[in-house]
Amino acid sequence: GAGVSQSPRYKVAKRGQDVALRCDPISGHVSLFWYQQALGQGPEFLTYFQNEAQLDKSGLPSDRFFAERPEGSVSTLKIQRTQQEDSAVYLCASSFQGQTNQPQHFGDGTRLSIL
Amino acid sequence: EDQVTQSPEALRLQEGESSSLNCSYTVSGLRGLFWYRQDPGKGPEFLFTLYSAGEEKEKERLKATLTKKESFLHITAPKPEDSATYLCAVLLGGGGSNYKLTFGKGTLLTVNP
Numbered sequence: 001g002a003g004v005s006q007s008p009r010y011k012v013a014k015r016g017q018d019v020a021l022r023c024d025p026i027s028g029h030v031s032l033f034w035y036q037q038a039l040g041q042g043p044e045f046l047t048y049f050q051n052e053a054q055l056d057k058s059g060l061p062s063d064r065f066f067a068e069r070p071e072g073s074v075s076t077l078k079i080q081r082t083q084q085e086d087s088a089v090y091l092c093a094s095s096f097q098g099q100t101n102q103p104q105h106f107g108d109g110t111r112l113s114i115l
Numbered sequence: 116e117d118q119v120t121q122s123p124e125a126l127r128l129q130e131g132e133s134s135s136l137n138c139s140y141t142v143s144g145l146r147g148l149f150w151y152r153q154d155p156g157k158g159p160e161f162l163f164t165l166y167s168a169g170e171e172k173e174k175e176r177l178k179a180t181l182t183k184k185e186s187f188l189h190i191t192a193p194k195p196e197d198s199a200t201y202l203c204a205v206l207l208g209g210g211g212s213n214y215k216l217t218f219g220k221g222t223l224l225t226v227n228p
Contacts, residue, residue, distance in 0.1 A: 033214075035216075040220065041220055042119075042202055043202075045215045045216065045217070059215075104161075108156070109158050
């Protein structure tokens with residue numbers, strides 16, 4: 001498929017465990033974004049990459065959240081020592097070039113549940 | 116503080132009953148306003164981008180319009196398959212964060228047959 005691919009689609013973890021969420025953006029898209037969406041809310045910005053450079057991580061809720069995109073394509077969002085408040089849908093989006101007004105295209109997200 | 120407000124929160128229509136969804140924003144330096152459709156368990160699907168006041172975009176039964184303070188998503192003769200949550204997002208201009216979408220909470224549209 002040509003869209004943004006995220007895995008796993010669902011993740012259940014116990015409080016205190018570490019989790020890793022993967023995003024495979026649209027081929028050729030320079031910019032990659034992570035958003036967090038709570039139930040009944042719109043997505044909220046977490047972090048932004050242009051190629052392999054993380055240009056903005058201001059939305060990451062705490063230092064337990066870490067994102068990387070080492071080769072400028074696939075990205076991983078890692079959450080250490082998960083807490084119940086981390087339960088949400090994590091959405092990845094990509095665009096051809098981030099610092100323009102081109103639309104961001106979203107994957108279907110990873111639904112994370114922390115028990 | 117920049118803010119995006121969507122109304123109503125939920126809307127029920129009969130098939131064929133036209134209506135409008137509202138997105139009002141209090142931001143400075145708008146670079147673009149985006150409409151997305153989100154189905155349950157799916158990510159937001161891009162519909163339209165509007166760049167300046169007075170602009171209109173159309174796609175099938177949907178038409179989006181933009182003024183200096185708000186955007187409307189008009190739905191003409193809706194069908195049950197138009198049922199979804201419609202999200203509005205703004206992109207700010209200027210330096211710093213001119214890539215970060217700020218979303219409203221969405222309008223849950225249900226179209227009954």
